[in-house]
Amino acid sequence: MLEMSTKGRLFGLILFFSIGITSASDFPFFLGYGNISPLTSQSTPINCDHYERKGEIILVNPSCILQGKIPQLSLKDRIDAVWKRLSRVETGYLSHQAFSVYRPKSVEFQSGDTLFPLSRERRNALLSAQKKNKKAELSLSLFAENVKSSLAFFIADKDISQLKPCTKTNYLLAFENLDGKRIKAGSEFNFNHYLFGLRGYCQGQGSLDLKFYGGVCGVSSQLFRAALTSPVLKIPLRRGHNERFSAYYGDSVEGDDAAVYETSKQFILRNISDEDIFIKTFQKDEKTFLVFATDQKAVERKWVEVQKIYETPLQVRITKQIYQKAIPQKSFSWFYVLPNFSSANEKKETKLIDSELFVSRYLKINHELR
Template identity: 50%
Template structure:
């Protein structure tokens, strides 16, 4: 009896470890590709537009997107969380890509600047073919707390955390191309964590810009949420925009302070072959063929990024 109980306990523990290991960091844990649906709260004519539908159903959507926070970048294959918005006239499937941040360690001035930029991104729409320059976006904001660094750079301190979240969300999104990204020279542990991950993006006047482009034929919406010193940033588009698309992230540590990171976008292409085999039967009864369909993955794009830090900083921000 004791042996049986021990065996069952091992099975449960192993299953839990496997489930945890498969949890991606760009989406809530666990990844929700099962049939999730929310009721559209307002069936006005304008809700036929996916952006209006998302905004009108946001309370229900964000409930399903609540979950654990996993801020680290991992070598994995990423796919979106798919949610169906149901309406009286039609249903709409959306694809969601996420990135999270813990802001509990930031000092008051840094947190103020971070939230100023973070909250202003909510509701931003990136149209097909449009490029978004985060530096230009920041210069139009007012009310920054003066931080460390050049006095001419009024929004220094805090906003790089938002750029880093945009970078991580963009890495997981097949429809996003990162055009300009620079890493930091110093990596502040309370700002980004104690491990060198290569997942941060720095912004500083013209020398360090962060720019990305929507390469799809569909717009995508940026949504933000903040609760209890944890923030979530979402890229949301129609599910058909990224149908059968997958992103692979490969991260290699070249030196203790140098990281090479690559993003590849794949799409499941046409059937390459169908292989079948006869099922063995001891009785001479006709059996159905056991067939497997093989799909070919087509690589659509590839990007690489190098992060080279001079040192780790442990002082408070």
């Protein structure tokens, strides 16, 4: 009996060590990936959502990146990461179409370094930081590819090649300083109040010696056009021009301009979503792009339809309608779950959630270069 007991204990000991070795082989150290933190630290959960931003550098836990996890960047940091790599912006608002359907537009990146897959040098640097119990320093732009799909962009472009020097100066002053402006969730953005805070305007000469001579109305019109394409922006206050200036808006009467003048003609936008919206700007040669950027989840299953009715040669009626599609209901079965694709149900799932009307009446088309 003693012999059997001894053999049993020996067998149990061998089995214990065999299981231990098999389990240990699951850790990267046994797979030849280099040094890792002590096994005892693995039982402590790592918070991979936390990070710090210092300028264009992101400080993160190196263990998270080694595990293929990235921090939950704020909306502003995600947008900034994308803008650091930006090379091309898709055309958004279509001025010459009587009817258009708008959804978020895409952007393209410059070729460059990406975070994943990890290069040998970056992996070694992360392992070194991990061993020293230090945070890893990574360029913000490295996260661009990983966060792009979480963002939604609504865009209006403008050709500024025909603007006179003074007009272009004012346009670019108002346009460039918009970059990075935030419209908080549920709040309004008053473009006139924004203009009052700028310095460096080129004043008009002669009979049209206006405080904000030329240019700035081109920016308000660009804001108006981009806002027409967004399902999370309302336009509670907008005034059209008395004259359609072809140098600003083209020869055809499209009704999509917005006039601003001190306090008498104001332009106001309202963010109707639960997420912030950031205004971003981009210029390539003589073409500018004004962009509203927000979180993709704010516009999920939403789109905009814009229709123009040309009532007279100098009068246009624009209707903006925002639609939302409900989460599809699924048919239940004990054996499978299958979406219901019937067209009747699809119509029931789509609802109109908001509508706005804008009427533009002009006295004439002005072909003067300004």
